Amino acid sequence: MQAIHSSEAEGTSRRRFFVGAIYGLWGAxxxxxxxxxxxxxxxxxxxxxxxxxxxVGDITRLTPNVPVEMAFRKNRVDGWKVISEKSTAxxxxxxxxxxxxxxxxxxxxxxxxxxxxxxxxxLCPCHNSLFAVDGKVxxxxxxxPLDRYETRLQGTRLLIGRLNQGGGEHKA
Amino acid sequence: xxxxxxxINDWLxxxxxxxxxxRQFLYEEIPASSGWHQVFGSAAIFLFLVQAFTGALLAFNxxxxxxxxxxxxxxxxxxxxxxxxxxxxxxxGASMMIVVxxxxxxxxxxxxxxxxxxEATWMVGVVLLLVTLAYGLTGYLLPxxxxxxxxxxxxxxxxxxxxxxxxxxxxxxxxxxxxGVVTFARFYGMHVxxxxxxxxxxIAIHVYLVRKHGVAPAPGDExxxxxxxxxxxxxxxTVAIFIAFAILFVMAVAVRVPLEQLADPTDTAYIPRPEWxxxxxFQTLKLFSGPLEIVGSVVLPGLAVLALIxxxxxxxxxxxxxxxxTTAIAFVGLAAIGWGGLTAxxxxxxxxxxxxxxxxxxxxxxxxxxxxxxxxxxxxxxxENCASCHVIGGRGTAIGPDLTQTAIHKDxxxxxxxxxxxxxxxxxxxxxxxQLSDAQLNALASFxxxxxxxxxxxxxxxxxxxxAGALVYQANRCGACxxxxxxxxRIGPPLNGLAKRQSRNWVLEHxxxxxxxxxxxxxxxxxxxxxxxxxxxxxxFALPD
Numbered sequence: 001m002q003a004i005h006s007s008e009a010e011g012t013s014r015r016r017f018f019v020g021a022i023y024g025l026w027g028a029x030x031x032x033x034x035x036x037x038x039x040x041x042x043x044x045x046x047x048x049x050x051x052x053x054x055x056v057g058d059i060t061r062l063t064p065n066v067p068v069e070m071a072f073r074k075n076r077v078d079g080w081k082v083i084s085e086k087s088t089a090x091x092x093x094x095x096x097x098x099x100x101x102x103x104x105x106x107x108x109x110x111x112x113x114x115x116x117x118x119x120x121x122x123l124c125p126c127h128n129s130l131f132a133v134d135g136k137v138x139x140x141x142x143x144x145p146l147d148r149y150e151t152r153l154q155g156t157r158l159l160i161g162r163l164n165q166g167g168g169e170h171k172a
Numbered sequence: 173x174x175x176x177x178x179x180i181n182d183w184l185x186x187x188x189x190x191x192x193x194x195r196q197f198l199y200e201e202i203p204a205s206s207g208w209h210q211v212f213g214s215a216a217i218f219l220f221l222v223q224a225f226t227g228a229l230l231a232f233n234x235x236x237x238x239x240x241x242x243x244x245x246x247x248x249x250x251x252x253x254x255x256x257x258x259x260x261x262x263x264x265g266a267s268m269m270i271v272v273x274x275x276x277x278x279x280x281x282x283x284x285x286x287x288x289x290x291e292a293t294w295m296v297g298v299v300l301l302l303v304t305l306a307y308g309l310t311g312y313l314l315p316x317x318x319x320x321x322x323x324x325x326x327x328x329x330x331x332x333x334x335x336x337x338x339x340x341x342x343x344x345x346x347x348x349x350x351x352g353v354v355t356f357a358r359f360y361g362m363h364v365x366x367x368x369x370x371x372x373x374x375i376a377i378h379v380y381l382v383r384k385h386g387v388a389p390a391p392g393d394e395x396x397x398x399x400x401x402x403x404x405x406x407x408x409x410t411v412a413i414f415i416a417f418a419i420l421f422v423m424a425v426a427v428r429v430p431l432e433q434l435a436d437p438t439d440t441a442y443i444p445r446p447e448w449x450x451x452x453x454f455q456t457l458k459l460f461s462g463p464l465e466i467v468g469s470v471v472l473p474g475l476a477v478l479a480l481i482x483x484x485x486x487x488x489x490x491x492x493x494x495x496x497x498t499t500a501i502a503f504v505g506l507a508a509i510g511w512g513g514l515t516a517x518x519x520x521x522x523x524x525x526x527x528x529x530x531x532x533x534x535x536x537x538x539x540x541x542x543x544x545x546x547x548x549x550x551x552x553x554x555x556e557n558c559a560s561c562h563v564i565g566g567r568g569t570a571i572g573p574d575l576t577q578t579a580i581h582k583d584x585x586x587x588x589x590x591x592x593x594x595x596x597x598x599x600x601x602x603x604x605x606x607q608l609s610d611a612q613l614n615a616l617a618s619f620x621x622x623x624x625x626x627x628x629x630x631x632x633x634x635x636x637x638x639x640a641g642a643l644v645y646q647a648n649r650c651g652a653c654x655x656x657x658x659x660x661x662r663i664g665p666p667l668n669g670l671a672k673r674q675s676r677n678w679v680l681e682h683x684x685x686x687x688x689x690x691x692x693x694x695x696x697x698x699x700x701x702x703x704x705x706x707x708x709x710x711x712x713f714a715l716p717d
Contacts, residue, residue, distance in 0.1 A: 018403035025414040032421055033222070033261075037229055040254035045247070079233070080240070080247035 045079075053152060053159040056101065060156045062093040065133050067115045067122070069104070072160075089149055089160060090115065090122070092133055102135055103147035103163045122146065135166055198406065203389035204396035206405055209283070210387065211412035212276035217375060218413045219269040222420070223307070224368060226262040234314075236360040238353055241316040242434045249431065249534045256534070260424030266308055268420050270449045273304050278504055283494050284487070285388035291484035293381040298481050300374050303367060308447055310363040313356060317533070321435030322444030324359070325351050330457075330469045350437070391493050431534035441675065445522055452514035455521075531635065531714045539634035540716050542622070543659040544651060547642030547711075549619025550634050552612055561603065564628045572603060576625045587617040615646060641711025644704045653695070656715060664695060669717040679709050 054074045062068060067090045076083050089101040102122075106113045111126035121138055122131035129140030136145045145166035152159045185191035233252060235244040248255035277297065280286055286294035313324040328351060332342035346354030399405070436442070446454050453473060460468035479486070487500075531537065539547065553559070561571040582590075586597065591613050594603035606613065623631075645651070651660035654667050670679065678689060683705060686695040700708070 015403060018407040022403060022407055022410045025410045029414060029417050032417070033225060036254045036257050037225070040229060040252055040258055041232065043253040045251040046253075080235070080244040080251075 047077075053161050055154075056089060056091065056158045056160050058156050059091065059093065059099060059153075059158045062091065062099075064093050064095050064097075065120075067092045067102075067133065069115070070101075070158075090146075091158065094134070099151055099153065099158060100135070101149040101151050101158065101160050103149060105147070106142060107137075107144050107146060107166055108140070108142040198400075198402035200383065200401045201398040202387045202401050202405060203393040204399055205390035205393050206387055206399060208408055208412075209279055210405070211409050212272055212279055213382075214409040215412050215416050216269065216272045216276055217379075219265055219272055219416065219420075220371060220375070222417070223262060223265050223269060226258050226265060227364065229258050230262055231364065236314070236356070238316050238356050238435065241314060241356070242431075245315050245431065246533060250536045257424055260427070260429055261420060263429045264420055264423040264427065266311060267447075267449065268416060268423075269304055270308065272416060273301055277301065280388075281483070282497060282500055282504060283388065283390070284491055284497060284500065286484040287388075287488070287491055288484070290381070290385050290388060293378060293385065294484050295481050296374055296378045296381065298477070300371070300378060301480075302477065303371050303374065305449075307363060307367055308449065310359040310367070312447060313351075313359045314363065315431060316356070316435050317432040318435055318439060318442050319430075319432050319444070321351060321437065322439075322442050323446055324355065326444055326446070328355065333466050334470045335466065389491075391491055428532070429534065430530070430532060433531065433533060438672075443523060445518075448515070451518040452511050455514040455518040458521075531638075535633050536629050537633065539630040539638065540714065541657060542619070542630060542634075544642045544645040544656050545615045545659070546619040546622055547634060547639055548612070548615040548646040549617070550631055551639040551643045552606075552608060552616040553619065553631065554639070556606055556608075556616075559631075564623075564631055575620055576623055576628050582621075584614070584617045584621060587620060588613045591616065611646070637707050638711045638714055640704075640707040641709070644700065644708040645711065648698060648700075656712075664693075667712050668715050670715065671713040672717060676709060676713065679712070680705060683709075 052075065054072050056072045057070045069088050070091050071086060071088045073084055074087055076085055088104045090104065091099065091101045093099055104112055106124035106126065106129055108124065108127055108129050111124050113122050113124035113129070113131070115121075116123040119130075120133065122133075122135075123129075124131075124140065124142070127141050129142035130138040131142065131146050132138050134145075135148065137143075147163050147166045149163050150161035152161065181191060230248065233244060233248050233255070235241060245259070248259060280294065280297070309327060312327075313320045328342060328345050331345055332338045334341055344358070346352070346356075346358045445451070456472060457465070457468040460466075531540075539550070542550075558575070563570045563572075563574040564576055588610070590597040591606040591608070593605055594601045606616075608616070645656075650656075650667075653664040654660050655662055656667050660666075674682075682689045683698045683700065685697055686693045698705075
């Protein structure tokens with residue numbers, strides 16, 4: 001009677017070992033595949049190129065507080081390619097001769113906004129966000145002020161660098 | 173909690189029958205003789221799933237057109253974290269799958285498990301073997317490097333030789349005339365769109381047939397009680413799968429999968445070789461020449477596949493114990509010897525690639541953009557063991573300053589003065605003076621001036637042969653007449669793209685006696701030691717066009 005009991009118990013513990021090993025080994029395999037896969041998909045690619053300063057144009061003709069849209073070409077790293085693309089910036093000279101260059105997209109959902117001469121405000125046609133000449137939100141759904149390029153002056157030429165999220169001050 | 177869980181389980185089973193299905197699958201009865209020899213089928217299915225998974229991950233960052241394919245693969249390898257591992261798993265997983273599928277077939281063959289009523293199971297299995305090989309063939313082209321291109325040129329030519337259907341087959345593969353965008357698109361389409369669902373369907377049929385007829389019993393099994401698939405056999409399958417995966421993972425991490433230069437259809441010197449599991453076919457082909465060539469390329473392989481499919485009808489004897497199947501054992505032995513012999517002969521006839529002078533494009537190659545002077549600077553940097561005290565981009569021993577940071581603030585004159593008498597320029601410095609000539613110090617300074625965090629990898633990746641070659645280039649002042657990467661003089665021809673214009677032997681001979689090969693040249697002869705000559709030539713051949 002006792003012999004049967006012990007062999008039964010032995011059978012259960014053997015079975016438990018097999019089942020445990022099956023779960024353990026499959027867990028290890030899944031982790032060894034899943035973790036590298038997540039790293040591969042989620043980690044940003046290594047940066048290949050330092051940010052470049054792009055010549056946007058001459059700023060002597062600017063009138064204070066009247067934004068001008070300036071077009072330029074810049075190189076953008078897109079995956080395995082470097083793309084040369086046309087881009088624009090809204091450039092404003094303020095009363096103290098400081099230069100600000102705004103990114104061309106509304107901070108709400110990325111539409112292209114424009115300068116409304118009559119109102120003297122930036123108007124986004126998509127959802128009617130209004131920005132003041134210094135980029136601050138006047139009204140509408142935009143969550144933050146306009147994005148600003150880092151700027152640098154070389155004589156009378158304006159160079160722009162990285163585009164920073166609106167909120168900070170970057171004046172040349 | 174447990175009650176709720178059981179409740180959900182019951183509901184799900186009631187609506188879908190999933191629990192019943194899983195139980196039916198796991199508690200299927202198998203013969204008493206089942207055991208470790210039957211683990212290969214499960215391992216093959218597992219490896220197929222690994223290939224599907226890693227393949228999908230690669231496809232997320234891969235552009236399936238020539239040119240872009242190569243660049244995007246380089247992006248995966250050099251810029252994405254874990255990209256090298258994923259590609260390694262996919263590459264070695266393919267090889268491993270062939271090995272496991274063949275082992276599975278050998279086991280079934282040795283045990284005679286293909287016999288009545290399991291003939292159809294075997295035949296579907298042979299088709300699955302062919303599908304596995306088709307993956308290898310089509311996947312081989314996808315990196316679009318020289319190896320991929322030239323290997324596929326040969327493959328499509330062989331297909332074109334097939335009797336009667338050859339021209340149509342060649343047209344189907346898009347290889348009529350040349351391997352190009354059409355062939356690439358068809359191979360990619362087959363590899364990712366056609367073959368995977370076909371494989372799934374065939375595996376489903378194969379497994380269904382195995383279940384329908386049951387796992388093949390060995391003689392004597394009738395007297396013994398049958399076992400359940402779960403958990404003992406599942407455990408054995410899992411252990412086998414784990415071992416296979418562990419080997420695969422170690423290979424993916426430790427064995428570098430090379431990436432050669434971008435496919436170059438004008439490269440006349442390239443000697444293509446197929447993947448190792450096709451080498452025996454490649455060698456068979458060489459046994460026949462002239463009009464008999466199609467015997468080796470199409471007829472023999474075709475007959476072999478036919479024989480393989482017909483095995484269950486050729487051997488219709490009664491099931492006996494595996495140890496008494498001497499004919500089958502002898503057959504497998506002979507096949508193994510034949511395969512091994514042909515493969516060994518093919519390997520032996522493969523010219524020793526000067527792998528030490530091959531540029532590895534699976535790693536960053538920013539050193540290719542450096543001038544010879546800067547490359548020589550890397551040489552002095554290594555020779556003087558600068559890294560034993562200086563940190564480069566956060567790596568190394570931090571006794572001296574991080575050189576990726578300092579170069580921004582200093583000029584060449586300061587650096588050279590500092591190299592000669594470190595403590596004068598920087599009081600209290602424990603750096604020993606560097607015993608090099610002014611020209612050599614100049615090279616070192618010019619490299620350090622260019623050093624920043626982004627290009628510091630060049631210091632690690634510049635291969636020894638190229639650094640040695642650049643040192644020879646500098647020592648012999650080749651730059652006084654020649655142009656490399658935009659630096660130097662235009663008295664002689666620029667040396668970028670030399671590999672395109674001349675053969676290696678021509679260049680080696682030219683050094684010894686320039687006028688013999690290019691009459692009127694004002695280049696003096698160079699009697700360099702053989703090693704220097706080889707390194708210099710390899711370096712010049714590696715330069716970008």
